[in-house]
Amino acid sequence: MKLLLDQNISFKIIKMLEISFPEIIHVGRLGLGQTDDGMIWQFALVNDYMMVTTDSYFMERNLISGNPIKIIQLMFKDTSTENTAKKLFDNYENIKKFYYDTNYSYLQIV
Numbered sequence: 288m289k290l291l292l293d294q295n296i297s298f299k300i301i302k303m304l305e306i307s308f309p310e311i312i313h314v315g316r317l318g319l320g321q322t323d324d325g326m327i328w329q330f331a332l333v334n335d336y337m338m339v340t341t342d343s344y345f346m347e348r349n350l351i352s353g354n355p356i357k358i359i360q361l362m363f364k365d366t367s368t369e370n371t372a373k374k375l376f377d378n379y380e381n382i383k384k385f386y387y388d389t390n391y392s393y394l395q396i397v
Contacts, residue, residue, distance in 0.1 A: 288386045291336035293327070293345075294320055296361070296371060303372035307379055312336075324348070331356045337386060339375070341366060346393055354392035357385065362397045 289310040292300065298313040305311055314320055319327050324344045331338045331345075337357040338345050345358045359382065363374060375382070378396050385394045 288383060289334070289336045290339050290359075291327075291331050291334075293338065293340035293342060295341050296339060296366075297368040299368050300372050300375075303368070304375055307376055328356065337382075349392055357392050357394070359385070359394045359396060362395050 288308060290304075290308050290312070292298070292311065292313040294314050296313070298315055301311050301313060301316075314322070314327055314330075317330070319330060324342065325348070328338070328345055328348050330336070332355055337359055339359045339361065341361045343360070345356070346360060349356060349358060361371065361374065363370070374396055381394065381396075385391060
């Protein structure tokens, strides 16, 4: 499962999750940290990443484009690095099912 973390999520989360999600990367590490969301969305599409974000832009872009990428939108208030890592880790099985299910392109984690 390839996860692409948006700029609004700390890159420090990678160390906390790389055992469970070995293909996790942050947009900043790809040189896309200052890039507009449209280019990040395109990168996720071309490279088959699931986008992990707190931003609604990616879902809106997906709706316009026919849902071509998978988006995991984080919808909780405590977005500390530790809490975000815990929420993703606790939802590992849901994320795995989402990844392999071709019927869905959007997953909310609350």
